Amino acid sequence: MSKRSADAEGGGAPLKGGDRPEPMDIDDNKDMGEFEDEFEDEFESEDEILEAGVDGRPDAEREAEEAAASGMEVDNGTFIVGRNKLEEGQHLAPDLGTYELLHNLSTPWPCLSFDIIRDGLGDKREKAYPATMYAVAGTQAEASKDKENQLMVMKFSGLSRMERTDDNDSDSDDDDNDEQADPILESKSIPLTSTTNRTRVHQIPSQDPSVPGQTFVATMTESAQVFIHDITPHLASFDNPGTIITPQQNKPVSTIRAHKSEGYALDWSPLVPGGKLLTGDNDGMIYMTTRTEGGGWVTDTRPFQGHTSSVEEIQWSPQEASVFASASSDGTVRVWDTRSKSRKPAITVQVSSVDVNVMSWSRLTTHLLATGDDNGVWSVWDLRQWKGGDEKPAPIASFNYHKDQVTSIEWHPTDDSMVVVAAGDNKVTLWDLSVEIDDEESKDTAGVKDMPPQLLFEHIVEHAKEVHWHPQIPGTLVATGSEFSVFRPIPIVYGVAVK
Structure with a gap:
């Protein structure tokens, strides 16, 4: 199943559940996006800078306040999948109390x-x-503005903790010391x-601790070049403010032209420090590039x-x-x-009757592999059961929760029971495979239609495409869709905070 039509205006299957985006209302003489300084229209420097909201608050909080001020009825109740139903004109908004x-x-x-x-600011932050x-x-x-595409090297800063109002919060002393800043x-x-x-x-880490290592980025493009x-x-x-990046530094150090069609499959080896890259395309070809x-x-x-395929x-x-x-997609x-x-492959296993879009190999329990398909189903497989031949092993866990294709899946970097999933139904979901139906934590959800007890948290991201755990800030996730969303659920709400 092709993920992108040859001509975006000519119909065809969309890429990862999303058509070409509508042009955004952007003034080329201003900064990168809608989040700008309400008191200043000029660039602070050559660099592009965004601020998340003129008052630094999430959009959902601001919209809810505006709706209340205009006299609109706002339902602040918790939405439970399988129990509640959205009425006409109702929309879901995040319960800000469940986010840190x-x-x-x-x-x-x-x-x-x-x-x-990964950065040098330390782990477990x-x-x-x-x-x-x-x-x-x-x-x-x-489509008509392909030349505006760019590879963006980004620094997110000023990501403040949500303000806590619970006097019983055990971290209240820490909250008092948190500096509030605009993102x-x-x-x-x-x-x-x-x-x-x-x-x-x-x-590639440097052998000299006083000297930074090298950071390479591989980019697989619609042009079929990598x-x-x-x-x-x-x-x-x-x-180093004022540093100018030269045109030469913006040029690729290597261009891979082996592919005859575009592709989506790309991964660096975690075990080859120098750099070994695999790339796969729509013709079913996989190439290996080595430094x-x-x-x-x-x-x-x-x-x-x-x-x-x-x-x-x-x-x-x-x-x-x-x-x-x-x-x-075969x-x-x-x-x-x-x-x-x-x-040729050593083992082939038919894991779905439709496209398998994404996959994640557990770094902690290395015989576990998770997959996500076009029907919104994601599954976990035990590679020790994959012997080859005609045998078709069953997944050790499978969830048909999402209503559109799975576009991203990733194991938690330090907890082999935790998985995050993104899908075309605008949802990013957090799962704990260790939860059983009779666990104390799942009493509120056991027996609720369409809500697996392993589902811990649900976050809305419009046109969700990809999600990753931050490896150095425990429990923090970054997702991309129509915009970037950086979030961390409060650990104590795991198991009940599905909005």
């Missing part, structure tokens, strides 16, 4: 894909507010002439072949340096060994 962190930030065009960049984080994303401009998104833009289908980061950029200077420039000792990049022209996702094994898995997941001279 919630900020939305806009970009000139929507981003189909992004990746979080769950109480470090206002929070700062770094990411890279590629845009999907309107800001700074961006260094690398020009592209095509939509980014997927982008992924690879970081670009590798060194964004090390772009990241450094955030801490040489001299710092160059070489693509093996012999593709891995086996899928009968487009390769939608690739994941390297977190444990075996020569093993990877691929998911396809409904299969295939496991490969790069040492095989035949370039």
Whole structure:
């Protein structure tokens, strides 16, 4: 099933559940998006800067207050899936009391894909507010404005904790010390002439602790080319105001031209420090690119072949340096060994009757693999049961909750029972596979129609495309859709706070 029509105005299947975006109302003489300083119209610098709301509050909170002021009836009750039903004219708004962190930030065009960049600010920063984080994303401009596309190296800062009013909050002393700030998104833009289908980061640590390592970004585009950029200077420039990024630094250090069609599958090996990249396309071809000792990049022209339709996702094994898995719109997941001279899959398993869009390989329990398909079903598989042949193993868990295709799925980096899922029904859902029906935490949801007890939290993101856990700020998630959403549910509400 093709994910993008050849001509966006000529119909056809959309990419990951979303048509070409409508042009946004942007003044080229102002900053990147709708969040601007209400008292200042000029740039503060050459860099592009956004502020999330003129008063720093989430849109939902501000809209609810405006609705109340205008005399509109606002229902502040909790919406429970299976128990409640939206009446005509009603809309869901987030229960702000269930969030520790919630900020939305806009970009000139929507981003189909992004990746979080690990930083030097430390790990386990769950109480470090206002929070700062770094990411890279590629845009999907309107079809007639492809030349406006860009690869955005971003710094999110001023991400303040939600104000707490509960006197019994055990962290109230910490709250008093939290600095309140306006959320800001700074961006260094690398020009592209095509939509980014997927982008992924690879970081090479320096052997000298006093010297920063290198950060590379691979970008798979609609043009069928894959670009590798060194964004090390772009990241450094955030801490050195006035730094000018040169045109040469914006050029890719390597361009992969092996693919004859566009693709969406892209992954760096976590076990090869120098850099080893897999890319898969709509023709079912998978190519491997490796960084040489001299710092160059070489693509093996012999593709891995086996899928009968487009390769939608690739994941390297977190444990075996020569093993990877691929998911396809042919409904299969295939496991490969790069040492095989035949370039054929070692194991093929039919996991769905429709497109398998996304996949995630657990970094903690390495025999667990999660998949998400076009019907909105996501499943967990035990790779120890995959023996090959005609045998069709069953998933150890499967959930048919989402009402549209799954567009992103990811295991928690430090908890092998936690999974986050994004789908085309505008939902990002948080799941705990350790929850059983008879657990104390699930009494409020057990027996409720269409609500699995493993469902912990639901967050609305319009046109949700991709979601990632932040590896250094525990429990914090970043999602992209019509805009970026940075949020962290309050841990004590897990299991009951579905809005």
